[in-house]
Amino acid sequence: GENVEQHPSTLSVQEGDSAVIKCTYSDSASNYFPWYKQELGKRPQLIIDIRSNVGEKKDQRIAVTLNKTAKHFSLHITETQPEDSAVYFCAASKGNQGGKLIFGQGTELSVKP
Amino acid sequence: NAGVTQTPKFQVLKTGQSMTLQCAQDMNHNSMYWYRQDPGMGLRLIYYSASEGTTDKGEVPNGYNVSRLNKREFSLRLESAAPSQTSVYFCASRELRSSYEQYFGPGTRLTVT
Numbered sequence: 001g002e003n004v005e006q007h008p009s010t011l012s013v014q015e016g017d018s019a020v021i022k023c024t025y026s027d028s029a030s031n032y033f034p035w036y037k038q039e040l041g042k043r044p045q046l047i048i049d050i051r052s053n054v055g056e057k058k059d060q061r062i063a064v065t066l067n068k069t070a071k072h073f074s075l076h077i078t079e080t081q082p083e084d085s086a087v088y089f090c091a092a093s094k095g096n097q098g099g100k101l102i103f104g105q106g107t108e109l110s111v112k113p
Numbered sequence: 114n115a116g117v118t119q120t121p122k123f124q125v126l127k128t129g130q131s132m133t134l135q136c137a138q139d140m141n142h143n144s145m146y147w148y149r150q151d152p153g154m155g156l157r158l159i160y161y162s163a164s165e166g167t168t169d170k171g172e173v174p175n176g177y178n179v180s181r182l183n184k185r186e187f188s189l190r191l192e193s194a195a196p197s198q199t200s201v202y203f204c205a206s207r208e209l210r211s212s213y214e215q216y217f218g219p220g221t222r223l224t225v226t
Contacts, residue, residue: 100171
């Protein structure tokens, strides 16, 4: 079945620096790739997503890139702020299977002031 | 709109006891999902319901059953709880046709002793 690998598992950056989190997926039929942010004790919340018909999407300080040939996608956060500290999850989905998501293991991002 | 709601928020069970986790959404979504979250393992899909009247197994269905009671409600039942089922359980929903985004409930923290 589908497998999603996420790296690194922890990431520490200084405020103002950029952070990059990478994911690879195994099923070439996957066509939807969301990123979720989860603060301690809270529910996951979607921060950005990309479909397989585009290579890059940007929303203010957050961007996601997708390389379908290599089957990997990345989350880029620029000008990091302490409130960006959280656990980030990538996921992959095939639209024709009820929308079920397969998640990566998560990256704990710490932004130091 | 309340979005996705889950009850209870916390629960402690003894090994062998049974219980049902309740989930409801008021967004008129077609698809609903149950995930479990364990430290270092991300979210794993237990069962999902692509539409009212259908349910399917996810990655880790053993030891669980589900019921899609109506379009709003999707319950998860543990017939004979085991310590390995200690986890945080999240319910999610999605409007399958118009959007790929899944909306998560606040979670249920379950401890089995």
